[in-house]
Amino acid sequence: MMQSGLLGTATGPAKLQNVTRIMEALTEDLQSGSLQPEKREALLEELKIYGRDPSFADPIFTKDGIATLTKHAFDSSSDATAQGALRVLCNALLLKPDTREIFVSAGYDAKACQRLQRSDNSEDEFLVSRLLLLSTYATNVNVPKLVKEHGLADSLANNLARHAARLSSESSSKAKAQPMVEMALTETLKLFFNATQYAPNDIASFEPATAHIITILRNAALPSQQTKTPLNPPTPFDPPFGLLINALMNLHFSSSTAQEAVYPSSSPSSVADRLVHLLSLSMEAYTNSDLEQTVSPLVCILSAVHEHAPDPVQKSIREALLPTEADRQDVLGKADTLPSRLLRNWTNPEAPELGKAISHLYFDMSDKDPHKFVENVGYGYASGFLFQKGINIAPDAIGDTNEVEGSDGVHEIRRPVNPITGQFLDTERPVEMPEMTDEEKEREAERLFVLFERLKKTGIIDVQNPVVQAMQEGRFEDLPDDEELD
Template sequence: MVPDVEQIIQSITRGDQDTVQLQLDSYNTQYAECFFFSVEEQERRKRLATAVLCYIHSQLQPPVLRVCLRTLRILSRDRRALGPLVTNSALLTLANLGGITLWEEKTEEEEKEEDGEVCRKEAMKALCNVIYNSQRAQERASTLRLLSGLSEKLKVGIESRASPSGQFYELRLLFLLTALRPELRLQLQQERGVSMLTKALEQCLAVRWGEGYEVLSDRTAPPVSKEASQRAIEILKTLFNITYTLHRQEPDEEDAALYRHLAAMLRHCLLLSCDGEDLLEELQGHTVNVLSSLPLTCLDVLLSVHLDQASQEWEGVNMDCVHTLLLFMVKRLDRGQKLKEKLTPVLNLLTESCRVHRETRHYLRQQILPPLRDFALRPEQDTTLRGRLVRLMTHVDTDVKHCAAELLFVLCKENVSRFVKYTGYGNAAGLLASRGLLGGRRNSGHTQYPPRYSSDSDSDTEEYREAKGRINLVTGRVEEEQPDPMEGMTEEEKEQEARRLISMFNRLSR
């Protein structure tokens, strides 16, 4: 039988630790998966939270403290019963029990608790729940400078050679704080958070550095463990929070070196293998997000890597990273879900990389826009990668449509006639209209880093030259010859049809 809240509170008041442990264990088991409660039950849960918060300040045995913290974690899931947990006192208590030092130093005795790590994890889980579920708790955490204490704890863990046990929840809390409070994003950025998190990523993945900005890779190494992958994902999510505006900036020499160092780490993340396909895709997705946020001038390190026998090579340049990004894009296309959220970041990254790196553009053009040889189908009906991207050019979501068209446009060196050749005028019209290029003039450049395209001409295949005169520019394919609509008409009927067409054009123009 599960004891009611009033019985538990009475046991807490009497200070009977053994009874409290048994009752809370039973309560936790009963309500571990429950999320919806009546108003009366919510009030009882608030009273229980208040009682447990007071109780954990007593000299509790470690097993009792652990079960109390688990109770608080379960209670912290209910947004309507959070009142006692969003006070300054409650937040500071959870932070201190989670190992985050703010104003009070932890005692030596606390450090030596045998199962102190379990208690710290439970406290951090509860704190993450409270911060996530309560805007007031987020404001209080900012005022209490919880971020500073958390950063110091992470720095100590990074500098330590010991295994970063329990670091996941510290990283999760750091992500929540920077995701929910704009001023904390700025604070972490100004306190050299990029450098700290890059070091945390190095420690998490146990990297070895070669010359310059190159991480040494071992293709025979086992997949990254689930625990390490999850920590890396939290680091990447927080890195994106504090770097997503950097691509608009021109970094100075010191910052450029920092971002190149990070870009080299991100390249390593892209090429890793993880313990689980879904985990690998999630890791790569967050890696792409961070790469998209860095200044383009710092992404040259993605290509400046030594070649080996297993490398993807193009024009003497290592294309392993670009090839992985291409495969990742195809995987997201195959999924076909949440394209704006999942696909547009990698489309944007590939587009901007093609603008500034000639070798990347040449490699991707060969993969996406190979020389045309078959003109029986419309471009959007083709099953190739080109056809799939052309279909996105008429997608209902404007961002998806624009990103797909922009990538193909850049692969065509932003040349209007070449763009129409590969996509058909009907599909290309949207992007050309938005750029003011329907007249066919060359793009004047709309980006921070204007592209520098060579003036070499497009290499047409023999099949294309033979079919060129019969290709319908609107549909992008060879159409069957249509009968002359004027055939069999008298001169008078032709004049009447001409006047009708002129009248229709006049109405359209008006």
Template sequence: MDIERIIQCIKQGDEILFNCLFFFSCPQNLAIVLMRFIRTGVKCRLLRVSLHTLRILSRDKKILGPLVTDQALLTLAKLAGLTTGDASDEASDPDSDFYDNIIASLTEAKVLQCPADEEASDQYEDVQFYELRLMFLITALRPELSNQLQREGGVSLLTAALENCLEVQWKDHNEYVLDPAAPPISLDASQRIIEILKILFSITYSTHRQEPSDDDAAIYRHLVATLRLCLMRKCVFHTVNLLSALPLQCLDVLLTVPLEPSSEQCQGVNMDCVKTLLMFMERRLESGDKVKEKLTPVLNLLTESCRAHRETRHYIRKHILPPLRDVSQRPEEGNTVKNRLIRLMTHLDTDLKHCAADLIFVLCKENVRRFVKYTGYGNAAGLLATKGLLGGQGPRTSSSGPWYSSDSDSDTEEYRQVRDRINPVTGRVEAEQPNPMEGMTEEEKEEEARRLIMLFNKLSRSVTQPVGVDSEGKLVPVLGLRGNSLTEEGKSESESDNDAGEN
């Protein structure tokens, strides 16, 4: 392929050749040609067409080679105004700080400012969207740059950008004016909000278990206050992911909001955000598509919130675990939120089933008896085994764990009437089984008893012997293991023990 000849034809405005090249050329060769053409610095209408063509070609991962070289990236960055100088000179330097320059460029104040002219503003917002998307990719792929952005005030900067997209009107530092008649968020603003939330997640996801300083806590609380508006304006999915990554003690801002006449409340605390999260979780439970990715963040967020805030736990428990009245069905049967969550407790995905079980366990104040009462022992066994609670211990009382009040979980009258007939394994009232001895004579009963004794004796003699792993990785009887090897002496001891048992 004569690349130089093709480029000369394009410069001369031979659009027919360009179109033929697009439709009939090998995509990888076309990418090479277009990059060479763009580097010639020709300013013409075909430059825009070339860039659009490259954008389409970049969706095919098989032909990304010509587009991800240092020289190609620097050329595109220069055209986008993200860097200055001669691309060829910068590319020749193996230690180029190209990515650092992009971070510095993207975090300038221009990210937060929009031109007054309407047409220019629309163009700027389009450019801003791609700047934000590029910033997300860089912070996601380069952890050291993500940390740098966080250290250099990235959270405050991006919070301000988020406020700008939401057009927040603040009453005070962490309380805003919510206008019920406000128009819905535009598509362009919504796209930029999503990218900002993704970047914030990239630079804060490691802070969840950390104890922030007073200054950082103030920054995170202001961010949470802005995220509360995201929840109220229905930007829920990425907001939930970000909330689950922030320090837990900073999430109290979601609740410390004055009550309005239409507010959801529990014990005098505003529950509007909690209601939004509950409704979001219910929609995800009903969708049945990509359950783990869609449900795990919101389940974890609700669980941690219930551990930390008594009012949140009371409110969510009222909606998920109402007092038991009808126990004629298994706990996992039905279409209520409780039924769906209990079904997830036996899901094949370990992370998902533990998230669902942990939420219900916390709603039961981590009390084993109460947990089994609502879910049935069969569904509860997995989580109890993981936590070492199969023995049936009561609620957690360690100083490191959450503190729960001692209010009782009083049973309903309907539950008390059938409590003694509930099968603890299935969690429901089972149909009465006929007496197997009914209609048998005394002699037949004695004969059946002798048969059962013989079966028990046979079972005790043929019980499976404990095994271990020898030096070759094979399963062998424990009695034959001597220094990780099976000796003939061990075999004879094992065989003599078996013979003695049979005699």
């Protein structure tokens, strides 16, 4: 096919010929420096267009091609040249996974870290962070070495500090950020998560970034505060929020640095309140398939925040998430509240990891006390979790307990609840059923007998079989063989 007159539009063999010519010119330029800056930048722009489709662009993806592009990216004194080469490299590593190992094996990941240390603009931050992010997939990259010897954690913290400072300004937080600024933050947060994932023994090196992540989390505009339409509902985990939650996943909230950031002295509950609000928005916005991937990490972060929080913050979280009187007007999980939505997803078969995260959070909010746990969520929800954890609970823990210890140590009487469903007993509605025949009663007794015998074998409960007890007390009457049944 004949080459078109438009830049980078040739296809087939003509495209391969053009790509080869450009790569040869860029390689020769490394030795001679003969290309004028404008010409060099034009060649890189044309190469970027050709590199968007790997067919007939083989010279870009070879070891020599990657070497040429990397030298222009990291050794050039011109930012325009460097950024042009970085764009081609990013496309190459994205489209041809084999090039990632070429990049890492040649030590170019270390060079990328060095450039990231010098980056003070969003364009560089975006391109270099994406390049490093891609190099963490399907390669032998040594992230701990990049942290210890090439300042990766420090560079990420510095870039996050710049974003935090921008959002801390009232005028900046209300203004719409430039697209490249938002894209740079997105790539930095993605790289931060991967770096902490692959360097778990160096988490302390990432701790300085905690305060900046929290600042961004507190100051970024929530989706509900942005203009949305019925056809475009709020999606709470749109960037940066989902990425901010992921970035916090591998950090330790017990350190003094994290404590100051997560529980600021001026407003200790502000971070927890923001997380709870995000959770509320998310439980309304996402369906089953999205809940598993998006909301599970948020619930895990809330558990960590609750675990290491001072008492007032723990109280605030519990007041927001534990079932209230409104929830107990019906069987727990039926109301249109945040606690009920969480309980409904406790056993959601399409979101098993979310269910695990929710059950752990509620167990933690119950001081890891199985009795409080049952009181808070009802035995119906608590039993499976306790069984999986091998926690046996005494029979009296599931009785109609209506006496609790108040904050002042005085025992208070509260409205009794159904220990299984968590509903107030005085709001339960009687179930209208037709009178059972004697034959139906006998079948039901047999079924209950078998059920309780199976439960005793599992160890979930340790109570006397009620059918056996009734027989021992003479409450069952043997029917004569010739008696007619209704």
